[in-house]
Amino acid sequence: MKIGELSAATGCPIETIRYYEKEGLLPGAARSEGNYRIYNTSHRDRLTFIRRCRSLDMSLDEIHHLLLLQKTSGENCAGIDHVIEQHLSHVSERIRELQGLKRQLAELLAQCSAPGKTDDCGILKGLTGGSNEDKRGGHVPRTHR
Amino acid sequence: MKIGELSAATGCPIETIRYYEKEGLLPGAARSEGNYRIYNTSHRDRLTFIRRCRSLDMSLDEIHHLLLLQKTSGENCAGIDHVIEQHLSHVSERIRELQGLKRQLAELLAQCSAPGKTDDCGILKGLTGGSNEDKRGGHVPRTHR
DNA sequence: TTGAAACCCTGAAGCAACTCCAGAGTCAAG
DNA sequence: CTTGACTCTGGAGTTGCTTCAGGGTTTCAA
Numbered sequence: 001m002k003i004g005e006l007s008a009a010t011g012c013p014i015e016t017i018r019y020y021e022k023e024g025l026l027p028g029a030a031r032s033e034g035n036y037r038i039y040n041t042s043h044r045d046r047l048t049f050i051r052r053c054r055s056l057d058m059s060l061d062e063i064h065h066l067l068l069l070q071k072t073s074g075e076n077c078a079g080i081d082h083v084i085e086q087h088l089s090h091v092s093e094r095i096r097e098l099q100g101l102k103r104q105l106a107e108l109l110a111q112c113s114a115p116g117k118t119d120d121c122g123i124l125k126g127l128t129g130g131s132n133e134d135k136r137g138g139h140v141p142r143t144h145r
Numbered sequence: 146m147k148i149g150e151l152s153a154a155t156g157c158p159i160e161t162i163r164y165y166e167k168e169g170l171l172p173g174a175a176r177s178e179g180n181y182r183i184y185n186t187s188h189r190d191r192l193t194f195i196r197r198c199r200s201l202d203m204s205l206d207e208i209h210h211l212l213l214l215q216k217t218s219g220e221n222c223a224g225i226d227h228v229i230e231q232h233l234s235h236v237s238e239r240i241r242e243l244q245g246l247k248r249q250l251a252e253l254l255a256q257c258s259a260p261g262k263t264d265d266c267g268i269l270k271g272l273t274g275g276s277n278e279d280k281r282g283g284h285v286p287r288t289h290r
Numbered sequence: 291t292t293g294a295a296a297c298c299c300t301g302a303a304g305c306a307a308c309t310c311c312a313g314a315g316t317c318a319a320g
Numbered sequence: 321c322t323t324g325a326c327t328c329t330g331g332a333g334t335t336g337c338t339t340c341a342g343g344g345t346t347t348c349a350a
Contacts, residue, residue, distance in 0.1 A: 088250040105233040
């Protein structure tokens with residue numbers, strides 16, 4: 001199949017397919033006379049795999065790693081298990097961070113509507129470094145993604 | 146104060162300070178004879194504000210917007226309230242997405258350890274497009290951050 | 291057969307929000 | 321006067337794509 005058909009079959013945009021090839025995630029395809037890429041079902045399966053991993057928010061590096069393990073470690077599942085576990089802990093970490101943010105944002109909103117008078121916005125005060133307990137030391141490390 | 150002092154005072158890296166200036170978030174500083182940037186306390190307050198917003202995971206665009214509102218709408222707090230609310234809903238959305246991912250990853254891990262025999266990894270099967278209900282239609286839109 | 295539409299190719303640039311680097315100038319202390 | 325700490329500018333690198341310019345190829349209908 002040509003790239004457009006692979007794209008239709010997997011839901012992955014054409015440019016992204018070419019990008020994965022350039023990045024070494026997809027092996028280079030055979031070429032037709034007119035220099036068109038020609039794919040087979042194993043390409044399709046691999047692309048499906050990649051897209052599924054991406055939809056789980058794994059980085060291309062993680063996926064790369066997974067593809068290597070898939071090739072080399074014929075039987076033992078441990079390495080793969082480990083990659084997934086690690087990714088899961090990334091995701092959990094990020095959820096915790098975002099829940100912290102959510103709480104802080106809700107507090108800010110409360111500061112705004114709470115006092116009867118709104119001469120100058122409580123939110124702005126909150127943001128400029130006023131009274132919140134953990135204003136320093138914030139700096140969420142932006143772990144991954 | 147010079148840029149290094151401002152950096153120390155706010156915890157913001159020097160390069161980032163220059164970057165904010167280039168992006169128009171910080172007004173250009175006065176210059177010394179030797180062409181060093183010279184900052185005052187109002188710069189420091191503004192930078193603190195920006196960093197606090199960033200630590201709440203707002204985009205530079207949102208912060209820009211907020212700074213404009215701060216200048217123009219002397220008294221009414223509504224616009225600012227709105228920006229924060231909208232950002233809060235971004236964050237909530239992202240949390241929901243990540244919780245979905247977390248659930249799927251946990252399922253994958255279960256597939257691995259569940260069967261007594263591990264001839265070929267259940268995780269890999271799960272990832273290559275096998276049996277999970279919502280394998281298509283995934284495509285988390287990566288809303289923002 | 292021709293010619294227009296639909297498809298494909300490459301390489302480069304753009305996005306966010308920085309970070310890091312090279313190569314050079316400035317300033318304070320010893 | 322030299323050393324080292326600090327600062328300057330402009331440009332490239334990061335991630336995972338997307339968009340674009342400027343072409344070639346295939347296919348289908350008139």
